[in-house]
Amino acid sequence: MGILVFCDHDNGQFGAATLNAVSAARQIGGDIHLLVAGDTSGTIATEAAAIAGVAKVLVADGAEYAHGLAENLAPLICDLASQYSHILAPATTTGKNIMPRVAALLDVMQISDIIKIDDANTFQRPIYAGNALSTVRSDETTKIITVRSTAFEAALAEGGSATVEKIGNNGDSGLSSYVKSELSSTDRPELTSAPIVISGGRGMQDGANFAMLEKVADKLGAAVGASRAAVDAGFVPNDYQVGQTGKVVAPDLYVAVGISGAIQHLAGMKDSKVIVAINKDDEAPIFQVADFGLVADLFDAVPELEKELG
Amino acid sequence: MKVLVPVKRVIDYNVKVRVKADNSGVELANVKMAMNPFDEIAVEQALRLKEASGAEEVVVVSIGPAQNQETIRTALAMGADRGIHIEASHDIEPLAVAKLLKAVVERETPGLVLVGKQAIDDDCNQTGQMLAALLGWAQGTFVSALEVAGDKAKIVREVDGGLEHLEIQMPAIVSVDLRLNEPRYASLPNIMKAKKKPLDSLTVDELGVDINPRLTIVKVEEPAAREAGIKVADVKELVEKLKNEAKVI
Ligand SMILES: Cc1cc2nc3c(=O)[nH]c(=O)nc-3n(C[C@H](O)[C@H](O)[C@H](O)COP(=O)(O)OP(=O)(O)OC[C@H]3O[C@@H](n4cnc5c(N)ncnc54)[C@H](O)[C@@H]3O)c2cc1C
Numbered sequence: 001m002g003i004l005v006f007c008d009h010d011n012g013q014f015g016a017a018t019l020n021a022v023s024a025a026r027q028i029g030g031d032i033h034l035l036v037a038g039d040t041s042g043t044i045a046t047e048a049a050a051i052a053g054v055a056k057v058l059v060a061d062g063a064e065y066a067h068g069l070a071e072n073l074a075p076l077i078c079d080l081a082s083q084y085s086h087i088l089a090p091a092t093t094t095g096k097n098i099m100p101r102v103a104a105l106l107d108v109m110q111i112s113d114i115i116k117i118d119d120a121n122t123f124q125r126p127i128y129a130g131n132a133l134s135t136v137r138s139d140e141t142t143k144i145i146t147v148r149s150t151a152f153e154a155a156l157a158e159g160g161s162a163t164v165e166k167i168g169n170n171g172d173s174g175l176s177s178y179v180k181s182e183l184s185s186t187d188r189p190e191l192t193s194a195p196i197v198i199s200g201g202r203g204m205q206d207g208a209n210f211a212m213l214e215k216v217a218d219k220l221g222a223a224v225g226a227s228r229a230a231v232d233a234g235f236v237p238n239d240y241q242v243g244q245t246g247k248v249v250a251p252d253l254y255v256a257v258g259i260s261g262a263i264q265h266l267a268g269m270k271d272s273k274v275i276v277a278i279n280k281d282d283e284a285p286i287f288q289v290a291d292f293g294l295v296a297d298l299f300d301a302v303p304e305l306e307k308e309l310g
Numbered sequence: 311m312k313v314l315v316p317v318k319r320v321i322d323y324n325v326k327v328r329v330k331a332d333n334s335g336v337e338l339a340n341v342k343m344a345m346n347p348f349d350e351i352a353v354e355q356a357l358r359l360k361e362a363s364g365a366e367e368v369v370v371v372s373i374g375p376a377q378n379q380e381t382i383r384t385a386l387a388m389g390a391d392r393g394i395h396i397e398a399s400h401d402i403e404p405l406a407v408a409k410l411l412k413a414v415v416e417r418e419t420p421g422l423v424l425v426g427k428q429a430i431d432d433d434c435n436q437t438g439q440m441l442a443a444l445l446g447w448a449q450g451t452f453v454s455a456l457e458v459a460g461d462k463a464k465i466v467r468e469v470d471g472g473l474e475h476l477e478i479q480m481p482a483i484v485s486v487d488l489r490l491n492e493p494r495y496a497s498l499p500n501i502m503k504a505k506k507k508p509l510d511s512l513t514v515d516e517l518g519v520d521i522n523p524r525l526t527i528v529k530v531e532e533p534a535a536r537e538a539g540i541k542v543a544d545v546k547e548l549v550e551k552l553k554n555e556a557k558v559i
Contacts, residue, residue: 015470067474069476070449071442074443093451093452093469093470094469094470096435096451097439097449097452098439100404100439101439101442102443104408104440104441108524109404109405109523109524109525110404110405110434112433112435112436113435118528122528127336127431128327128336128430129430129433130533131326131533132327132530134529135527135528135529135531136526136528138524138525138526139526174479175478175479176448176476177476178475179476180475182473182475183472183473184471192470196558196559228488232488232489237473238454238473239468239469239470244430244433245487252558253552253559273556274556274558282541288536289536290539291539291540292540292541292548292551292552293540293541293542294541294544295541296544305545305548308545309559
């Protein structure tokens, strides 16, 4: 039996996290099929067919799949389930929304946010904001899994030559409908896959001061993130939030500016390769995880950093 | 409309958890417990609906050991009307929780179930979606704004790319995110009043649900600790280290 991977996409491009989920599927082992459901999923299907390691792309084309509505997508996935030993989705907000609905319809207990695969039945996942790691075994006939993207390398987006097969739709549930999106647009790299992230916290004092971080980010090709306190205060939009309940990042370099280092924030960034903390309080817990700590007022240090980077 | 709010008792979010020496789980003995922060937000939202006359009754339900009654009392002190306690052991999986909640929904017939989007102990983020699946209801997840109007609700969801607006059919399951509201504190008079509010108990057997775990916990471990770093004297030294030592810029 093969593995089905749910492709997260925006009807234009597939999300990078899908590539990490494909890698996890390859580690489990078996024929990998990708499910592309959406409006105009034709173009994405062509891209998806090129992902290395994918044997087949299943395409369900229909307006009812365009916006990731769980009420429409879960029955579609359930209809396919009997053919697969595992069904994986990236642990994006789309994957987290849909997969538990699939699991319950199949009467299966889901394994959320896996970070390591011991064997085809045994997986490791973080609990308590990553302060403990739990290894669980599942004997369910179909394993429903979401994959933490930072824990698995991205599969190559090219080199594959999967067959593409159209599958039937099962219509609109009528339970929910899409109204609109308010997406933050940025020219900077995406937070969860950027090689460098610079995040600001409550210490930034207001949204306008994030311009200082953006200038540094532009010099480094970095994404900009934030703590919950900075988002709650309205300095930046919600999609900047790094942490237990925001995004999980693991860049080569993470720079925390004016962030104290609460465990809920650390949960989202402590697997970064190199961590820098800039904070005026030398007792701030963020220094306990920082490779390089600078005790300084950020309003001096950040402009200086920008200058120093030339 | 009746609103049902499931609440979970978890280790307080300020506590640093410790893994048990035998790697079977985390230490729960003598640890400060509290209501899951997301569930507090769900209770608060239910109370606001009631205050705006959008709800007649707010019923809270908690599944777990006898101490969960304290968690229910906390919600009652915030202003909920009535509690239901379902006695069960500590480790009960989201799928079983969803099945128990489905049985409660069938008895109580609420028009809305407000749940926290995740519990900060197992971080599963499953129960609301599973309950919606079992009931065949609409699900609004990770919600930061909610407006109920007749048999529809307008919701705003926090998604990876920003915000998403949906309209969902009622009755529905709505899972709440951090920015939906700021929960109130219970006042002393309300804490006293809460002691007299009705709190019913149900058993798993009465609800006829199989709660045997589906997953086996092989082991629970501490994550590898990061090695202590160094403090740099100034920005110049920082940039020099990042360039030449860490080689990340
Ligand atoms: C259920 C739950 C989930 C949560 N999820 C998340 C999450 O996903 N992500 C998250 O980040 N948080 C989360 N939190 C919140 C978390 O507990 C902290 O409250 C939050 O991370 C604090 O943000 P902060 O570090 O920006 O603010 P603070 O803790 O207020 O720290 C501000 C820091 O800035 C420093 N500072 C101030 N001025 C300057 C200056 N001029 N120069 C230099 N330094 C300065 C201060 O010394 C201080 O260390 C969650 C909390 C709960 C209860």
